[in-house]
Amino acid sequence: MRQLLLLLCAATFFVSCENIEDNTSAFQGDIDGTFFQATAASGSKNLDRTYTFTGLNAEEKLELTVSQIGSGIYELGPNSENKAVFTDASGGVYSTEFSGGEGEIVVTRYDTAGPTQTGTFTFTAVRPGIDTIRVSRGLFFEVYFDNTMPSTDDEDPVDPTNAGTFVAEIDDQVFNTQIVSANSSSTNITITGVASGRSLSLKIPIDTTTGNFSLDQDYQASYIEGSDVEAASSGTIVVTAHNTTNxxxxxxxxxxxxxxxxxxxxxxxxxQ
Known part of the structure; x- marks a missing residue:
């Protein structure tokens, strides 16, 4: 039955690809009625041995992560290692990892010569407390991926002032982070974003699991401006992924x- 479904998906996919030129990869889909088309697409192997395929254009990014390489149906949802993540033009992130997220990625063809993968996708992704999007008629065609493991060489340490991404709005104004730091102790992880003399800081237990956590003695947040520190009086931290090894x-x-x-x-x- 699953083989029949894969064949049907493949047939639908190739009908959808009639306008794609030969030997040209494609990555596209319908996001709440708006057409998304990547201008660049590629794939890579992650440290946890999953694979992520990324399509992006000047303003948006769509990432599909599957547990392994090869033809098959990869179910999406909060408790799955398969996931889909969409980042919109304002930096908002929607993910199937959150409650309410669901869908599937169907790999219809795996070409070892490339190596490349071809397939379809459809999913519902959530931006907690903000919005939900529906992605349909998604397809990726002959997207090349790098099958080598990423380096873990200690000679290339993490930049302590650029630990990753940290975005927010303060009083409805965009907080344009200039420095992002993330440090750990035996009990906590402290994440801080700094911009123009102001900072936002989060403190999260080192052994946190994924989930929604109301701010308390264990999960803390604060706003800092100069020497003034305002601790959060209420709020929520949502942890969607935590890899203690990496x-x-x-x-x-x-x-x-x-x-x-x-x-x-x-x-x-x-x-660190």
């Missing part, structure tokens, strides 16, 4: 202080 963590956050409202927060960092 020391990577990502998620979202929102919180209130006495004088400020921090919203649309997202982080994706490597900590």
């Amino acid at each position: 020391k990577t963590i990502k998620g979202a956050f929102t919180f209130e202080t006495q004088n400020h409202s921090i919203t649309l927060g997202q982080f994706n960092v490597t900590y």
Whole structure:
């Protein structure tokens, strides 16, 4: 039955690809009724031995991660190592890793000569507390991927002032982060974004799992301007992924202080 489904998906895919030129890769889909088309597409092997295929244009990025290489149906959802992530023009991140996310990636052809993969995808992705998008009629055609393991050479350490991505809005104004740091102790991970004399800081337990966490003594957030520190009076930190081996963590956050409202927060960092 699954083989029949793969054949049907493949037939649908190649009908959809009638306008794609020979020997040209493609990565496209329909996002809430708006056509997305990548101007560049490629794939790579991750440290955890999953594979991520990325399509991007000048403003947006779509990433598909599957547990292995080869033809098959890869189910998406909060408890799956397969995932789809869309980043919009404003930097907002939608993921199938959040509650409500679901869908599937169907690899219809794996060409070892490239190596390349061809297939289709459809999914629902969530931006926690903000919005949900539906992606349909997605396809990737002969997307090349690098099958070598990424380097873990200690001679190329993480830049302590550029630990990854950290974005948010403060009082409805974009917080344009200039420095992102992420450090750990025996008990906590501290993630800080700095811009123009202001900082946002998150403190997360070193042994955190994925999930939604209300701010308390264990999960903390603060707004800092000069010597003034405003601790969060309420809020939430959402951890969507935490790899203790590779020391990577990502998620979202929102919180209130006495004088400020921090919203649309997202982080994706490597900590030391």
